Amino acid sequence: MQKKYRLILYLFLCCMVSAMTIATDLSAIPFASHDELAQCLTVDQINEFFSQGYLIIPDFFDSEELHVLSEYADRLQEEAQLLYDRGLRGKVDEGGAQFVINEVNNQVQIARIVWAGGKEPYLLELGRQQKVKTPIAQLLDADQADHLINQLHYKLPRDQVKFCWHQDFQHRRNFDEKWEDLNKKGSFVQLIVAIDPMTIENGPLEVIPGLPEEGYLGLDKCQNPEELLERLGKPRESILLNAGDAIFMHPLLIHGSRPNHSLSARRVFINGFAYPHANHKPYPGAGSCERILLRISKLNT
Numbered sequence: 001m002q003k004k005y006r007l008i009l010y011l012f013l014c015c016m017v018s019a020m021t022i023a024t025d026l027s028a029i030p031f032a033s034h035d036e037l038a039q040c041l042t043v044d045q046i047n048e049f050f051s052q053g054y055l056i057i058p059d060f061f062d063s064e065e066l067h068v069l070s071e072y073a074d075r076l077q078e079e080a081q082l083l084y085d086r087g088l089r090g091k092v093d094e095g096g097a098q099f100v101i102n103e104v105n106n107q108v109q110i111a112r113i114v115w116a117g118g119k120e121p122y123l124l125e126l127g128r129q130q131k132v133k134t135p136i137a138q139l140l141d142a143d144q145a146d147h148l149i150n151q152l153h154y155k156l157p158r159d160q161v162k163f164c165w166h167q168d169f170q171h172r173r174n175f176d177e178k179w180e181d182l183n184k185k186g187s188f189v190q191l192i193v194a195i196d197p198m199t200i201e202n203g204p205l206e207v208i209p210g211l212p213e214e215g216y217l218g219l220d221k222c223q224n225p226e227e228l229l230e231r232l233g234k235p236r237e238s239i240l241l242n243a244g245d246a247i248f249m250h251p252l253l254i255h256g257s258r259p260n261h262s263l264s265a266r267r268v269f270i271n272g273f274a275y276p277h278a279n280h281k282p283y284p285g286a287g288s289c290e291r292i293l294l295r296i297s298k299l300n301t
């Protein structure tokens, strides 16, 4: 064969091989669009998610998305400050979102803003972009999901916000005692996008990689969670992220985070999706728990 044709054949084979590795789940996506294929996780990424309990995707949000997200987060922070100045504390339902605010060191502590997109619908749009929904479809192995969480965490300097060791399964079960792992793959995936860099000083996420064999450990009910974790004997890891990086988390991943000891905020944007019918109870916020279509490809069938 002539050299020129050999080269063409070689390039053709390379394209075929890379197309097969990128689109991992082709059989499940019979009419996938070009964009959707580009957003698919690879087999290796899916395996990593289920073995480590998490998967990091660098640069998941671009600078434009981050810029607008940060502006909306600032706006909601101002809103939280106004509620605090009006003397409101605890869980405050306001304009479709729920602000959880306390007082610490004579300043507002924003524990979280639940269903932030209820007040700022652009945040729902951001959390439901196709590039979010396609990996969620793969990880849940579902065409639809219930959008339970659309939340902001701020961790401002000196506000002492921390998250004790937990598994997200615990929150789902505490919320709805009938919560069920219907797909036997966890039935819930949480996506955290860093709005600011996550550094060792500002209370980064800490995880214990690898899902525990025991499954759900009930760390919140346990007298001494540290001792239980010591017994597991697994190393802990700090997740250091750049702004825009994302981490997909399995509901049995053990994780938490300590207070922010730096001089600037450590904000994250969190979206959580449940396998249909795993959850039976309404969550706070106007329009929360909406069932959404994950795979555009199904529209074409």
Ligand SMILES: O=C(O)CCC(=O)C(=O)O
Residues within 6 Å of the ligand: 153, 163, 168, 203, 204, 205, 255, 256, 257, 268, 270
């Ligand atoms: O914001 C954090 O550091 C912790 C988030 C978290 O643990 C969660 O949402 O489950």
